[in-house]
Amino acid sequence: MSTIDINSPINFIEENDNNLQNNTNSLNLQKNFLNLLVAQIKNQDPTNPIKNSDLTSQLAQINTTNGIERLNSIALQFSNQISNNQSIQLSSLIGRHIIIPNKKIIHTKDTETKFGIQLFENATSVKIKITDENNKVLHIKEIKDIKSGIYTFVWDGKDLDNKSMITGKYNISVIAKNKDKDVPVKSLSEVVVNSIIMSANDPIIDLGDAGKIKASNIREILK
Numbered sequence: 001m002s003t004i005d006i007n008s009p010i011n012f013i014e015e016n017d018n019n020l021q022n023n024t025n026s027l028n029l030q031k032n033f034l035n036l037l038v039a040q041i042k043n044q045d046p047t048n049p050i051k052n053s054d055l056t057s058q059l060a061q062i063n064t065t066n067g068i069e070r071l072n073s074i075a076l077q078f079s080n081q082i083s084n085n086q087s088i089q090l091s092s093l094i095g096r097h098i099i100i101p102n103k104k105i106i107h108t109k110d111t112e113t114k115f116g117i118q119l120f121e122n123a124t125s126v127k128i129k130i131t132d133e134n135n136k137v138l139h140i141k142e143i144k145d146i147k148s149g150i151y152t153f154v155w156d157g158k159d160l161d162n163k164s165m166i167t168g169k170y171n172i173s174v175i176a177k178n179k180d181k182d183v184p185v186k187s188l189s190e191v192v193v194n195s196i197i198m199s200a201n202d203p204i205i206d207l208g209d210a211g212k213i214k215a216s217n218i219r220e221i222l223k
Contacts, residue, residue, distance in 0.1 A: 090203055090215060093193045098205075099152060099220040100213055102172070102189035105130065107157055109167045116152035116188035118219060123148075123176040123183045130155060131171045138165060150219055152188070169209075188219055 099116055107113045117128065123146050130139040138159040157165050176183035189210075197204035202214040 090196045090198075090205075093205070093221065094195060096193050097190055097222040098193060098218050099150075099188045099190055099222065100207075100210075100217050101186045101219065102191070102210070103187055104169045104210075105155070105172050105189040106169055106191065106210060107155070107165060107167060109157065110164055111157060113155045113157060114152055114190035114222065115155060115172055116150060116219075117174050117176075118150050118186040118188055119146060119148045119176055120184040121148050121178065122146070123178050123185075126174065126176045126185070128153070128172065128174045128187070131173070132165075133169075133171075135171070138170065150188070152220065190222065 097114075099114070101118065105113055105115050115128075115130070117126065119126065124144065126143040126146055128141040128143075129137055131137050136159075139155050140160075141153060159165060172187045172189060174185050174187045176185040191207045191210040193205055194208045195206040197206060197212070202216055205213050205215055205218070207213065
């Protein structure tokens with residue numbers, strides 16, 4: 001009969017150094033399981049030996065643990081890759097014009113300024129106003145029978161008397177209705193991305209005079 005030296009070391013075959021380093025925790029679990037198994041066999045009650053079903057159950061548990069660990073590792077790699085790709089994409093926005101939710105627009109004299117709305121339900125009428133700091137109406141736009149969605153428009157920078165407005169910030173307000181019912185809507189304005197502030201959660205977009213927003217607030221990237 002052949003004998004087994006339970007005190008002899010348990011050796012594992014190394015497929016390659018990288019796999020061994022990446023799976024250190026899995027190998028430790030396997031080694032602990034085998035050591036426990038040898039100890040169980042050595043100290044088992046001869047009148048009540050370990051059942052095959054018990055060994056199978058323990059082996060299934062160790063395999064499940066290994067599988068979960070590998071799945072977590074793969075998920076982490078995907079998460080890191082997504083984060084890296086997001087950083088690259090956001091960096092390309094520096095200097096670009098974007099559309100965001102905003103109650104003010106930044107206008108430069110003698111240039112066209114883009115603005116817009118985000119309509120959350122269909123509407124039979126939408127009224128948009130641009131006003132100065134004294135609430136004087138400079139521009140009015142009315143739309144009939146419009147579906148939900150994001151829409152952008154252009155203001156030529158002139159008031160109702162066709163006078164060019166100076167560079168500065170102006171208010172934008174919008175009222176949307178479906179017959180007599182108010183429809184949820186947000187005003188949008190065009191801003192320029194100055195820089196990107198990366199964070200563990202949602203990156204921060206620095207818009208200069210327009211402040212800072214989260215990347216998730218970008219509604220449209222303009223050409």
